[in-house]
Amino acid sequence: MRSSLRKRSALPEPGVVAGSARVDPRTKALTKRLKPGDIAVIDHEDLDRVSAEALVACQPIAVLNAARSTSGRYPNLGPEILVGAGVPLIDDLGADVMAIAEGHRLRIVDGSVYDGDDLVAEGVEQTAATVALAMEEARAGLSVQLESFAANTMDYLRRERDLLLDGVGVPDITTEIDGRQVLIVVRGYHYKEDLVTLRPYIREYRPVLIGVDGGADAILDAGWKPDLIVGDMDSVSDRALGCGAEVVVHAYRDGRAPGLERVAALGVPHVVFPATGTSEDVAMLLADDKGAELIVAVGTHATLVEFLDKGRSGMASTFLTRLRVGSKLVDAKGVSRLYRHRISNLQLTLLVLAGLLALGVALAATSAGQTLFGLTGARFDDFTSWVGSLFGGNA
Structure with missing residues (x-):
């Protein structure tokens, strides 16, 4: 149902969504200035996937659509993306919602949009169930x-x-x-x-x-x-x-x-x-x-x-x-x-370290390996002694 401006003295607090309005009939233009926590106000019938993904990336607190996000002409993908991302989508609000001034603080309660205490418009809040039903009906007319x-x-x-x-x-x-x-x-x-x-x-x-x-x-x-x-x-x-x-x-x-x-x-x-x-x-x-x-x-x-x-x-x-x-x-x-790594960088690092450790243990069990470790240890002692002499000489 659509409504012109009406007064309400009090609004219920539970389930209230509030934010600053960003208004543009062109979704593509709106996303350029939409900020996290804003309320996007659009006029976009049959909301497509690219536009929905752009809206989700802006992290609005809600999306108000003057038109129907799914008209039933074909199974468009936008509403499902918004609802799946947890963004409240209020549909079919009518032309009144596009008259909201940019930056005004809005409140949304159960599909009703308020500018201050003024009821601007009423629409239908989409859910996973309503979107699935609309998609099924749209496929029938494909x-x-x-x-x-x-x-x-x-x-x-x-x-x-x-x-x-x-x-x-x-x-x-x-x-x-x-x-x-x-x-x-x-x-x-x-x-x-x-x-x-x-x-x-x-x-x-x-x-x-x-x-x-x-x-x-x-x-x-x-x-x-x-x-x-x-x-x-x-x-x-x-x-x-x-x-x-x-x-x-x-x-x-x-x-x-x-x-x-x-x-x-x-x-x-x-x-x-x-x-x-x-x-x-x-x-x-x-x-x-x-x-x-x-x-x-x-x-x-x-x-x-x-x-x-x-x-x-x-x-x-x-x-x-x-x-x-x-x-x-x-x-x-x-x-x-097409291909995604199944092994994370951390897992790969641990695997390499485990391999080096196993190699060290295997070498330590052989006479050649023990000799190698002994020579390496001696070289390391020589190096530390040389470094110590440099610092000692400067003291």
């Missing part, structure tokens, strides 16, 4: 989304046939890619862990590093500098844009480029790439057209669940793009989970 995905795929093929087949419209760039390997980084699932795992590969092969929007910051945070930054510039930092990388602004087919004004204001040299689809598609097509020997992708979307979890019809383009560059594409997403 066939409709699959049909829509297929239709969007064919529509993209018709509109971008020349780009996909012949590379028509790919801009000229100065970064030398021909004959080199390329690493494309998207700030998606497990990208941090995968970059750590790929360190030996990057050191040895020195691939061209392409950051897709916030992926450029991920490259910088890992200790490298991107050669290219590709995207609509909505989630990349000014630090990354000013690091000296070549910038390719992703524009719509009608010429609109939301990130162009920002890049121009920073005085960063750039080229524009008009194309339908996502920025990660643009990065892959650019690398392929410029003669990349191999394309290694980190954090990109590879499975049907991931395509649908983004909740955008444009993700159909990624499916076709992967078919286009598939002969040279290596998907490194999740490579960090």
Whole structure:
């Protein structure tokens, strides 16, 4: 149920959650200023996994969603991640909650949101049980989304046939890619862990590093500098844009480029790439057209669940793009989970010490070993005597 402002004289204390409000209809923008203990106020229908993981990383005390975190169109993964992390998620609060002033102290009681003593809105607090039920219902209607995905795929093929087949419209760039390997980084699932795992590969092969929007910051945070930054510039930092990388602004087919004004204001040299689809598609097509020997992708979307979890019809383009560059594409997403050490460093150290001890005992049981230990002891005595004479001589 949704409600306009109403007065309540007293609030029950048990189960109260309180914190400062951080309000933004764009979850990606909100996470840049969200601090531990804040209350995140968003308007995000079908909360996806990447957005939920970004919210959890900020450690909010609660998340208030004006929309439904799961609409039932498809089984999105975000609500399960938030609830599993112990972050209270209040759903379907309505437009009133987005009118809360930034920084106001809020209290949440049983799904009701209070600004002072004013009841701002009432929603549904999600639990593991309600999320599981919503996911089950969403899976039942998944066939409709699959049909829509297929239709969007064919529509993209018709509109971008020349780009996909012949590379028509790919801009000229100065970064030398021909004959080199390329690493494309998207700030998606497990990208941090995968970059750590790929360190030996990057050191040895020195691939061209392409950051897709916030992926450029991920490259910088890992200790490298991107050669290219590709995207609509909505989630990349000014630090990354000013690091000296070549910038390719992703524009719509009608010429609109939301990130162009920002890049121009920073005085960063750039080229524009008009194309339908996502920025990660643009990065892959650019690398392929410029003669990349191999394309290694980190954090990109590879499975049907991931395509649908983004909740955008444009993700159909990624499916076709992967078919286009598939002969040279290596998907490194999740490579960090392929192998994990089963022995900890402490266990390994103890094992080495135990081995050395066993070797010492074995040597001590032989005449040769006893002689060796005797000579070693004598050498050590000589050394200590020499050190003592140095200090004694200076006294």
